[in-house]
Amino acid sequence: MPFMSAYPTVRVSLLFLAIAIGCAFFADLSITAANPWKDLGNFFLGLVTPDFFSxxxxxxxxxxxxxxxxxxxxxxxxxxxxxxxxxxxxxxxxxxxxxxxxxxxxxxxxxxxxxxxxxxxxxxxxxxxxxxxxxxxxxxxxxxxxxxxxxxxxxxxxxxxxxxxxxxxxxxxxxxxxxxxxxxxxxxxxxxxxxxxxxxxxxYLESSFAQGLYSEAGAMLILFYLLIATIPLxxxxxxxxxxxxxxxxxxxxxxxxxxxxxxxxxxxxIIPAPLRQGDGWAGLADWFADIAVTEALPGIWNTLLLTQMALVLTGLITLLVFPLISRQFGNRPTRVGGHVFLVILRSTPEYMLAYILLQIWGPSMLPAVVALALHNGGIIGHLVGRQSSSIGLRPDAARGLSRYGFEIVPRVYRSFLALLFYRWEIIMRETAILGILGIHTLGFFVDSAIQNIQFDRALILIGVTALLNIGIDKLSRFIRGRLALQTLPTC
Structure with missing residues (x-):
């Protein structure tokens, strides 16, 4: 019976996994930087040697x-x-x-x-x-x-x-x-x-990275993490x-x-150019068609590709990191370290993290996918980890991987899915805006239109982005309803 009741959630999970794998074949996930590992090392060196006074x-x-x-x-x-x-x-x-x-x-x-x-x-x-x-x-x-x-x-x-x-x-x-x-x-x-x-x-963070001042950028990030972590104080x-x-x-x-x-x-x-220039309704139709073919449809395609890959990778990261803070695993020192790690993940804005990874790996969808997944995985992992800590187990319950796979994950999986689908629309919003960094999502075409002083085109594309987000939100609600998942998870 438990397996049969869980079957719809497993089927939906496998469907989304298959979609994400399919999206990966169409996405640009290349690393184009000349020496990405050296750049990554310089970034981490800046974090461990911050310059707070420069x-x-x-x-x-x-x-x-x-x-x-x-x-x-x-x-x-x-x-x-x-x-x-x-x-x-x-x-x-x-x-x-x-x-x-x-x-x-x-x-x-x-x-x-x-x-x-x-x-x-x-x-x-x-x-x-x-x-x-x-x-x-x-x-x-x-x-x-x-x-x-x-x-x-x-x-x-x-x-x-x-x-x-x-x-x-x-x-x-x-x-x-x-x-x-x-x-x-x-x-x-x-x-x-x-x-x-x-x-x-x-x-100032963008300025420091542009000049290669990693210690200065590291200081800014550390202060920002401390600002977020000490909010209760x-x-x-x-x-x-x-x-x-x-x-x-x-x-x-x-x-x-x-x-x-x-x-x-x-x-x-913001008045459409054909109306300002007196081209009439025929000119307006051609103008809309041009936006749709050259900007809106490519932007929607890339936005959906990136979103679906980030959504599934978020789920995988969540399942990997939530045990770091769960009382069902590890000990107090490891859980403290896990909390610090998840605070860093969820406190770093997706846009900021994507910008950093773009400087290190070069322009492609990979930095955006990883940034979105790490940030949202940190948020959901924190919530699922807290929920798993409250689960009562028998004294003779299995330990290690058996406890994880047979005791804990089946009990938190529905809440995990609810939270993941709840953040689907949020991931979509962030995916669109990451186009400003040069990734060809809808945000790229919005930013290009604004840079070219074509505010009428920009507003149309922003409207397309809004409709796409609303559509994903409706689909998310429909799936949560069909699976009887909580609309607003209490965990």
Whole structure:
């Protein structure tokens, strides 16, 4: 019976494995660097010999990284909560799906065109997609609470009062925990915004790598890991109001906004070229066809290839690393080392890791696949490892590989699959944006259009990216539903 009940999950797993193997035959996974092992050695040497004093602006970069994260996440959580109260309306759900399906870097590239290098660009780039994410997750949390307390309220009680007095108190801890996790994500997003020119950690990290200053880059990475790992120490309920009040003043000034650029962007730049030039609807059809054939379809193909390979490799890495922190395996020192290793994996943004690997291995899909798999494998491995630690085994239970294969993996496999499919759409978002690094996913064509001042084409391609992400999210929900996996795993 257990085998029969597990058969659908095994069949789906093997299907996705076969698809990923098929994708590998069409993908460019070559290593083109002249001496990749030497470059990899120099990178690790920089990590073990960090130079914390060579760059005077390092403290300012970290401060602005934290400030952008706090302001962006705070705005996203407030407006996301308000949208969560109306999430049952179809228009609200569609709106939230669209804004969260566009990556923070795409939002930053859009806002750079009319706000320029102003702090508002970075804040909105984080706040808008996070607003959609918060709305979705908050609504799911609120829907799971016991409805009985709401029925006990006096007749005529408003919707807001009902949530404040009957629903939110029941799930406050879950809301607080998820918001804290999203702040950690916000720190990663804020750091990555530096790769498009905003004054956060990514900007200085890219500069150090470009100059071959690996010790300086290693120092930045170590400080970023420490910043993420010590969040429970420096982020307390008593200090949170101070951080929120101080963060807006630590964003920097940037360049002033030229409001004429804002007006021109909406009235001219994003209007399709055939309409601006008076070519009519026939010209518009040819323009759309050209975008579809030369940019959208190749971008979709490469995005799907990369996503499916990264998804399966994420699953394989998860199954390999979760025992590192599980109490069912090893001892206390090995689990401490495992925790440190997984903190590094999940704290390194995919974009940042892909950039590093591209410098070492050269331009191909391989750095992107490995970066996505390591980051997401670290996240899911941490969650599955925690869940496996709570499993009670008989005193005479098998040990070693037998315990892993016959006792633990079968018991956590459904939760593992739920988490993997839950992150499928997230991997797709990251895959698209990695095109900015030169990999021919949709992000490559978006970035090329923006560099050529073709904002109308860029917005069309960003819209294609959003629709692709929404489609993957729907497919993921369908598969989780058919396999009776939890929509939002509790582990």
């Amino acid at each position: 760059y005077q602006g390092l403290a300012t970069a970290l401060l602005r990284t934290v400030a952008f994260a706090f302001v962006g996440v705070a705005l996203g959580s407030v407006f996301g909560f308000l949208l969560a109260l109306a999430f049952k309306w179809t228009a609200v759900r569609v709106f939230c799906s669209v804004i969260r399906s566009v990556h923070e870097l795409f939002w930053a590239l859009i806002f750079l065109q009319f706000f320029g290098f102003h702090p508002l660009t970075g804040v909105l780039a984080i706040a808008i997609p996070y607003c959609g994410i918060f709305a979705k997750v908050y609504s799911e949390i609120l829907d799971e609470v016991d409805p009985e307390p709401s029925r006990a309220l006096p007749r005529g009680t408003g919707v807001v009062s009902s949530y404040l007095y009957a629903r939110i108190p029941q799930c406050w801890e879950q809301i607080k925990t998820y918001t804290a996790y999203r702040l950690e994500c916000g720190l990663r997003s804020s750091a990555v915004l530096g790769f498009v020119g905003l004054p956060t950690l990514g900007f 420096w982020l307390r309920r008593q200090t949170l109001p101070f951080y929120l009040a101080a963060a807006p003043f630590c964003l920097g000034d940037g360049f002033p906004i030229v409001w004429g650029n804002v007006s021109r962007f909406f009235t001219e730049d």
